[in-house]
Amino acid sequence: MENARELFQVMTRRLGLLNKCCCSVDGYDISLTQSHLLYEIERRRNPSMQQVAEALGTDLTTFSRQVQSLVRMGLIHKTAAPDDRRVSLLSLTSPGEAVARGIDRQMNDMLDEAFSFLTPFEQETLLRSVQIFNEALGKSSRCCQPAQEGASPNNTCN
Amino acid sequence: MENARELFQVMTRRLGLLNKCCCSVDGYDISLTQSHLLYEIERRRNPSMQQVAEALGTDLTTFSRQVQSLVRMGLIHKTAAPDDRRVSLLSLTSPGEAVARGIDRQMNDMLDEAFSFLTPFEQETLLRSVQIFNEALGKSSRCCQPAQEGASPNNTCN
DNA sequence: GATATTTATTGCAAAATGCAAGTTATTTAA
């Protein structure tokens, strides 16, 4: 089990590079960060700023500016929550949805190409395994408690 | 197969967050980027700057400065190649190796905790699947040729 | 031996980041 880290490091790096290439849709050039942001807003149901920022592991002030930029581009919409006007609910505009879908499609196309080197059974197994692994990662909450003797005090972990 | 992107997006995000928490060893605070850099130097055999920069998908000028910073920290070493003195070969110093190993260990510990929610068979299957997938991603070279009708011309993809 | 190419480094200007402080809205409590 010692090469687990190696396997995941290589995989995430490759997927990251791949993701960098899926950022241009309908004349909109989207940064990797912005693409994650769109993805997360698409997936959730009118999330608040904090919810998305935390999901992405981004500082709220940085996130606030990223949102501003996407609002200026006309890709997302910010609405005050009716029940608590402090919170801003995020949603995709129509162009935003189109861009999100376009990125989705490009990513899936690229994944499909990689999948073409796998047998249907291998594809099936991979996806199922990743699904199970995601659930395990969700249960495992050890992130940000390094509990590491050598840990420096100014390791804020965020 | 439509949820492939979703599965990988969630996984890479979670692994990324996890990775952010594994960056403090022996009093050295290491950024995520620096950790990838150390990892890649550790894995290769006296790689050149260009090799590592390309592997990481980083601009060479940015990479040059990242290297400078790690050299100043005393974690890596830069040597002119004997056969071609233009190229700089990178290697880990002793403290650098210790830090790289420390990060490896922390990551593996965290992965182990996630694995504890899986059966041994599921672990086995997951690792095997990822290994096969990595090979497939290596063969698939479609990255950076979006071939996308809506693609903007200034999408340099790197 | 002169020119072109390759590898890496700086200059600079733009973009991203995060802490501290501020604003507006809601909750708590006196």
Add this chain to the structure above:
DNA sequence: TTAAATAACTTGCATTTTGCAATAAATATC
């Protein structure tokens, strides 16, 4: 019910990161 405390964001500012253009140094090509 109103004054203080808390919560959700936003902005000021200083630092860091990034990448293109230009440069320096070494090698290759002709």
